[in-house]
Amino acid sequence: MAYEKELKVAQLAVVRAAILTKAVFHEKAKGTVSKDDKSPVTIGDFGAQALIIAAIKHNFPSDEVVGEEEASSLREQKDLSSTIWNLVKDVKLDDPESDALLGGPIKSEAEMLDAIDMGNSAGGDKGRIWALDPIDGTKGFLRGGQYAVCLALIVDGDVKVGVLGCPNLPVDDRELLTEGIGAAATDAEGKGVLFAAVQGQGATSQPLTRGAVTPGHPIHVSQISDVSEAVMCESVEPGHSSKGDNALIAQKLGISRKPVQMDSQAKYGSVARGAGDLYLRLPVRKDYVEKIWDHAAGDLIVREAGGQVTDITGSRLNFGLGRTLTENKGVVAAPANVHPQVLQAVREVLDAK
Numbered sequence: 518m519a520y521e522k523e524l525k526v527a528q529l530a531v532v533r534a535a536i537l538t539k540a541v542f543h544e545k546a547k548g549t550v551s552k553d554d555k556s557p558v559t560i561g562d563f564g565a566q567a568l569i570i571a572a573i574k575h576n577f578p579s580d581e582v583v584g585e586e587e588a589s590s591l592r593e594q595k596d597l598s599s600t601i602w603n604l605v606k607d608v609k610l611d612d613p614e615s616d617a618l619l620g621g622p623i624k625s626e627a628e629m630l631d632a633i634d635m636g637n638s639a640g641g642d643k644g645r646i647w648a649l650d651p652i653d654g655t656k657g658f659l660r661g662g663q664y665a666v667c668l669a670l671i672v673d674g675d676v677k678v679g680v681l682g683c684p685n686l687p688v689d690d691r692e693l694l695t696e697g698i699g700a701a702a703t704d705a706e707g708k709g710v711l712f713a714a715v716q717g718q719g720a721t722s723q724p725l726t727r728g729a730v731t732p733g734h735p736i737h738v739s740q741i742s743d744v745s746e747a748v749m750c751e752s753v754e755p756g757h758s759s760k761g762d763n764a765l766i767a768q769k770l771g772i773s774r775k776p777v778q779m780d781s782q783a784k785y786g787s788v789a790r791g792a793g794d795l796y797l798r799l800p801v802r803k804d805y806v807e808k809i810w811d812h813a814a815g816d817l818i819v820r821e822a823g824g825q826v827t828d829i830t831g832s833r834l835n836f837g838l839g840r841t842l843t844e845n846k847g848v849v850a851a852p853a854n855v856h857p858q859v860l861q862a863v864r865e866v867l868d869a870k
């Protein structure tokens with residue numbers, strides 16, 4: 518099967534990184550520092566990025582990585598760097614064979630910093646480029662809510678493999694629709710879902726363990742025929758996506774159910790397994806440009822599960838542009854049969870503004 522090894526390495530790398538993020542999730546002080554753009558980054562972001570890039574480079578040395586973090590600030594803050602190293606050096610998969618496939622542990626702090634810095638690819642529409650968001654939904658992570666470890670392989674601008682590790686998502690998707698899942702999540706035993714997709718091969722999910730991965734079971738978007746019965750997924754943070762517009766669109770579509778608010782690309786996973794029906798991410802700020810690592814894995818997983826993902830103009834998201842998508846044109850993800858209707862409602866609401 519095409520991309521078999523890439524899928525396995527990506528899944529195991531995400532599992533390995535999630536072992537670290539789960540450990541950090543339980544710490545009160547998550548080593549938060551503010552990036553230049555004022556968004557938060559934690560010791561978990563850096564550690565997870567190092568673990569994933571080391572695994573990719575061990576298996577595919579000439580592939581490039583577009584990663585969210587860089588190590589320059591760590592090289593100046595030696596204490597922070599050694600705190601992260603103390604976490605990273607102990608992370609190991611429970612299954613020795615899987616651990617060996619990833620190249621075993623990272624050997625030194627210097628190697629860890631170098632691995633983080635290998636996420637500096639400029640991206641683009643040529644070659645094999647991995648898009649990595651070590652902790653997507655950092656605000657959710659800090660709040661004790663949903664977050665996702667996200668990894669995708671983009672080949673010549675096309676997403677071929679997508680993996681999302683969602684450590685706080687209930688394995689049983691019926692639980693998802695209970696109120697307050699975004700805020701009240703825990704990663705108690707039995708929680709955590711690993712989503713994956715390969716282009717043309719469908720999407721799967723399996724419980725997020727600490728060891729080997731299985732082929733997973735196929736997932737599908739919901740079968741709703743009447744869009745008024747849909748459950749909408751949206752961001753928790755009001756600054757990331759317009760909730761006012763979402764409410765107007767829901768009204769236009771006759772949707773009366775309350776939206777489920779959830780941080781991170783976990784929303785794509787939820788739509789892909791039919792635990793939510795729609796995901797709308799409508800621009801709040803014209804100058805904010807969405808980054809490819811925030812969408813690449815989720816885009817493929819939803820499409821392989823039978824959904825359609827476009828921007829608000831109806832075009833497929835363009836991952837060949839570099840580190841970012843086009844100007845902020847938002848995201849509309851829905852089961853293919855209702856996507857045109859949803860898109861039309863989106864356009865009507867936005868045009869009326």
Ligand SMILES: Nc1ncnc2c1ncn2[C@@H]1O[C@H](COP(=O)(O)OS(=O)(=O)O)[C@@H](OP(=O)(O)O)[C@H]1O
Pocket residue numbers: 556585650652653654655656657751752753754756757758779780781782801802805808811
């Ligand atoms: N203004 C604005 N508009 C749109 N998107 C933004 C904006 N600011 C931040 N971000 C990005 O949102 C990522 C988190 O995604 P979500 O909105 O899905 O989750 S959340 O509910 O906000 O936590 C988050 O990803 P992480 O930084 O990895 O957490 C950001 O890349």
Ligand SMILES: [Mg+2]
Pocket residue numbers: 585650652653654810811
């Ligand atoms: Mg992100």
